[in-house]
Amino acid sequence: MFTGLIEEIGTLRSVQRQGEAMVLTIGAGIILNDVKLGDSIAVNGVCLTVISFDRSQFSVDVMPETYRHTNLTELSPGSPVNLERAMMAGGRFGGHMVQGHVDGTGVIRSRRAEANAVVFTVEPHKAELLRTVVPQGSVTLDGISLTVVDVDREAGSFTVSIIPHTLAETVLQHKRAGDTVNIENDILGKYVDHLLGLRDREQPRRTGLTESMLRENGFMA
Known part of the structure; x- marks a missing residue:
């Protein structure tokens, strides 16, 4: 669950495509402070799962269903993307209930x-x-x-x-x-x-x- 309050703008560093599947690697800073494998991060409003990370970037899988129904397919290296970590229980709810499931x-x-x-x-x-x-x-x-x-x-x-x-x-x-x-x-x-x-x-x-x-x-x- 997210709130729709963007934490930072990341930069797409690489795209690996295999048919209608992708692996995106995104450069970031703030959201990497407490990141863990398996965490959910919204990328342009799409809830994605962290599969690897280091101090300056993280990678996520994009499955075919997401590929077909979002604008992530239009991204290329250098594209800016909105980033938000999943909300913490007990945190401020400044936006509204956002699932990260794009319609x-x-x-x-x-x-x-x-x-x-x-x-x-x-x-x-x-x-x-x-x-x-x-x-x-x-x-x-x-x-x-x-x-x-x-x-x-x-x-x-x-x-x-x-x-x-x-x-x-x-x-x-x-x-x-x-x-x-x-x-x-x-x-x-x-x-x-x-x-x-x-x-x-x-x-x-x-x-x-x-x-x-x-x-x-x-x-x-």
Whole structure:
């Protein structure tokens, strides 16, 4: 579990590819202070497991499922990446509940300045991702906990507003229109949506009065 508060920007040092599998080696500093084999580290919002490390870098496996559903495939040596260690029990919860399980990717449609903020408009590649994106709710872009400003369901996009500190401390500073981002929707909305969907499939809603409905509810013998 993560909070969506980026601890540092790392630098991708090497990529080893084998089909739809990869091993990424990433240069870092802060997050290596207490790292152990098997630790979870979110890389651009993707929860990955440390398989080796030294004082200046760590390596992680990327499996085919992750390869196909995130923007990690677009990385090359020298690419900056957002990094966050899994949260500690009893620590401050400054963002929101982030699993590191990316729901899909989206493309940045526009980036514009608004006073001291920068507003990004993002269009998910899968339209169904908008089902659980709620204005003033939470969303994670490349591992960053952000608040949704607005949702335009007709255009198939949503907007987020970034303060200067967040922009300067994350890879969003490098993102422009046409770039992709990893999207993880709020876990609470996903569970509610899933459970309501199960209910509707198991007990289809009926519209209007029918003889069978009246019989089932005791209004007819």
